[in-house]
Amino acid sequence: QVQLQESGPGLVKPSETLSLTCTVSGGSVRNYYWSWVRQTAGKGLEWIGYIHDTGSTNYNPSLKSRVAMSVDMSKNQFSLKMSSVTAADTAIYYCARVSPTVWRWFDPWGQGTLVTVSS
Amino acid sequence: DIQLTQSPSFLSASVGARVTITCRASQGISSYLAWYQQIPGKAPKLLIYAASTLQSGVPSRFSGSESGTEFTLTISSLQPEDFATYYCQQLSSYPYTFGQGTKLEIK
Numbered sequence: 001q002v003q004l005q006e007s008g009p010g011l012v013k014p015s016e017t018l019s020l021t022c023t024v025s026g027g028s029v030r031n032y033y034w035s036w037v038r039q040t041a042g043k044g045l046e047w048i049g050y051i052h053d054t055g056s057t058n059y060n061p062s063l064k065s066r067v068a069m070s071v072d073m074s075k076n077q078f079s080l081k082m083s084s085v086t087a088a089d090t091a092i093y094y095c096a097r098v099s100p101t102v103w104r105w106f107d108p109w110g111q112g113t114l115v116t117v118s119s
Numbered sequence: 120d121i122q123l124t125q126s127p128s129f130l131s132a133s134v135g136a137r138v139t140i141t142c143r144a145s146q147g148i149s150s151y152l153a154w155y156q157q158i159p160g161k162a163p164k165l166l167i168y169a170a171s172t173l174q175s176g177v178p179s180r181f182s183g184s185e186s187g188t189e190f191t192l193t194i195s196s197l198q199p200e201d202f203a204t205y206y207c208q209q210l211s212s213y214p215y216t217f218g219q220g221t222k223l224e225i226k
Binding site: 044045046047058060061062094096099103104105106107108109110111112 | 169172
């Protein structure tokens with residue numbers, strides 16, 4: 001079955017750019033939407049945005065000015081970049097597959113990766 | 120943004136009990152609602168989508184229903200592995216949002 005695995009630095013300095021990659025195995029990135037969600041104790045689960053294999057994106061307006069997503073079909077991966085990070089961006093970051101149908105759902109999810117923003 | 124309010128935030132119940140978790144949307148979302156289960160240290164797991172459709176492989180003791188802007192997740196007979204935190208998510212309009220979670224603990 002499809003499995004997702006996040007990877008990237010666990011520590012990012014304030015004002016720098018957070019970069020994460022999600023590798024998809026057991027299936028193709030084609031024909032699906034791919035999303036990033038983060039989780040903090042204070043704000044709970046927060047949807048960051050998604051990207052389709054065609055490259056079309058939809059970002060949470062609260063993060064839109066700092067976020068960019070991309071997909072690499074040759075590597076079966078998609079990525080997240082978040083610029084100008086602060087301590088408030090410290091969170092567990094999850095990648096997830098989004099159904100392409102009218103009835104949307106997020107499944108499966110990656111195991112999550114903790115990103116800490118600190119100098 | 121559409122706000123989702125879950126109640127209760129904490130729930131204590133015994134194995135074998137029937138429990139109900141409610142998720143209220145701040146405006147109409149049709150049936151664009153999903154439920155997830157999260158065990159500590161793990162990623163959320165999809166249980167139900169389209170308000171009442173059980174995801175493949177999820178036990179039939181889980182069910183979902185809706186009435187207007189109020190959505191309900193019911194577990195008919197709690198099993199030890201069901202003690203976790205449950206979240207609702209609306210996928211009706213952007214940005215997608217989640218409820219604050221309901222933590223289900225063993226009594």
